[in-house]
Amino acid sequence: MDLGIKGRRALVTASSKGLGRGSALALAEAGVDLVLNARGAEALEATAAEIRAATGVEVTAVAGDITTAGGRAAVLEAALGQGREIDILVTNAGGPPPGLWSDWDREDFVRALDANMLTPIALMQACLPGMMARGWGRVVNITSQSVKAPIAQLGLSNAARAGLTGFVAGTARQVAGQGVTINNLLPGIHDTDRGTSLDKGAAAREGMTEAAVRARREATIPAGRYGTAAEFGAACAFLCSAHAGFIVGQNWLLDGGAMNSTL
Numbered sequence: 613m614d615l616g617i618k619g620r621r622a623l624v625t626a627s628s629k630g631l632g633r634g635s636a637l638a639l640a641e642a643g644v645d646l647v648l649n650a651r652g653a654e655a656l657e658a659t660a661a662e663i664r665a666a667t668g669v670e671v672t673a674v675a676g677d678i679t680t681a682g683g684r685a686a687v688l689e690a691a692l693g694q695g696r697e698i699d700i701l702v703t704n705a706g707g708p709p710p711g712l713w714s715d716w717d718r719e720d721f722v723r724a725l726d727a728n729m730l731t732p733i734a735l736m737q738a739c740l741p742g743m744m745a746r747g748w749g750r751v752v753n754i755t756s757q758s759v760k761a762p763i764a765q766l767g768l769s770n771a772a773r774a775g776l777t778g779f780v781a782g783t784a785r786q787v788a789g790q791g792v793t794i795n796n797l798l799p800g801i802h803d804t805d806r807g808t809s810l811d812k813g814a815a816a817r818e819g820m821t822e823a824a825v826r827a828r829r830e831a832t833i834p835a836g837r838y839g840t841a842a843e844f845g846a847a848c849a850f851l852c853s854a855h856a857g858f859i860v861g862q863n864w865l866l867d868g869g870a871m872n873s874t875l
């Protein structure tokens with residue numbers, strides 16, 4: 613399917629690896645030029661070079677922590693400075709650490725809110741005006757299945773992402789009339805560094821092998837396996853496509869059927 617977005621320009625944050633990388637690659641395969649970001653410059657440059665070589669699109673890489681004001685300023689300068697335009701914004705950042713509800717103090721919550729709620733909101737506030745003025749734009753926020761089905765040990769994530777989801781629910785309806793859609797993608801368990809690091813933690817805690825922990829988690833997923841960054845990226849690219857203009861303020865769960873619900 614031609615996604616109808618060849619020649620558009622996208623900012624994908626936290627995109628040297630995992631779901632961000634999968635989303636960036638799928639957009640590049642649709643002919644979209646990219647601004648990529650991650651903290652580690654080496655992996656970021658490697659990803660940028662791979663995507664350029666595979667697709668021929670223009671890729672700008674900006675190393676920096678997207679959850680800090682300085683990191684965001686550098687990324688937004690590359691994305692929007694000197695009259696440049698962003699048509700597609702995919703927001704992503706690392707997830708907060710697991711823990712116990714009684715252990716987290718105010719600073720832990722502020723860090724989680726900064727990373728997983730206020731950072732995507734700041735990126736939207738920077739990119740939405742240009743999209744609305746031009747009458748076309750796509751925003752996809754990478755959140756988590758924890759928005760629909762809480763994961764107890766990820767309480768910081770549950771809280772911050774629920775806040776972002778509430779913001780998107782209202783804002784998506786305010787900008788849709790200018791041809792701009794905002795939606796969220798909610799990953800369940802995926803085969804990325806983040807997904808497998810949770811396996812490592814559980815294996816160490818419970819004295820099990822990583823393979824045994826993975827098999828146990830896979831058994832909780834009707835699809836019987838972890839998701840891949842490529843299939844996640846394909847869903848993201850479709851939401852950013854010309855065909856998705858009537859999909860507004862939705863929360864798409866990509867979890868292999870893990871959450872048991874009728875609607």
Ligand code: NAP
Pocket residue numbers: 625626627628629630631632649650651652653655676677678679704705706707708754755756757799800801802803804805806807
């Ligand atoms: P991942 O494989 O660990 O990749 C994370 C990517 O984000 C890397 O490129 C990393 O590069 C970059 N990054 C992390 N923190 C950043 C920051 N502060 N500023 C800029 N770049 C940053 O993670 P993933 O599995 O793709 O997960 C992506 C998001 O989906 C996370 O928020 C995660 O919590 C959520 N999620 C994942 C799963 C899953 O099973 N994979 C399930 C539910 C939710 P650097 O480290 O070099 O910065």
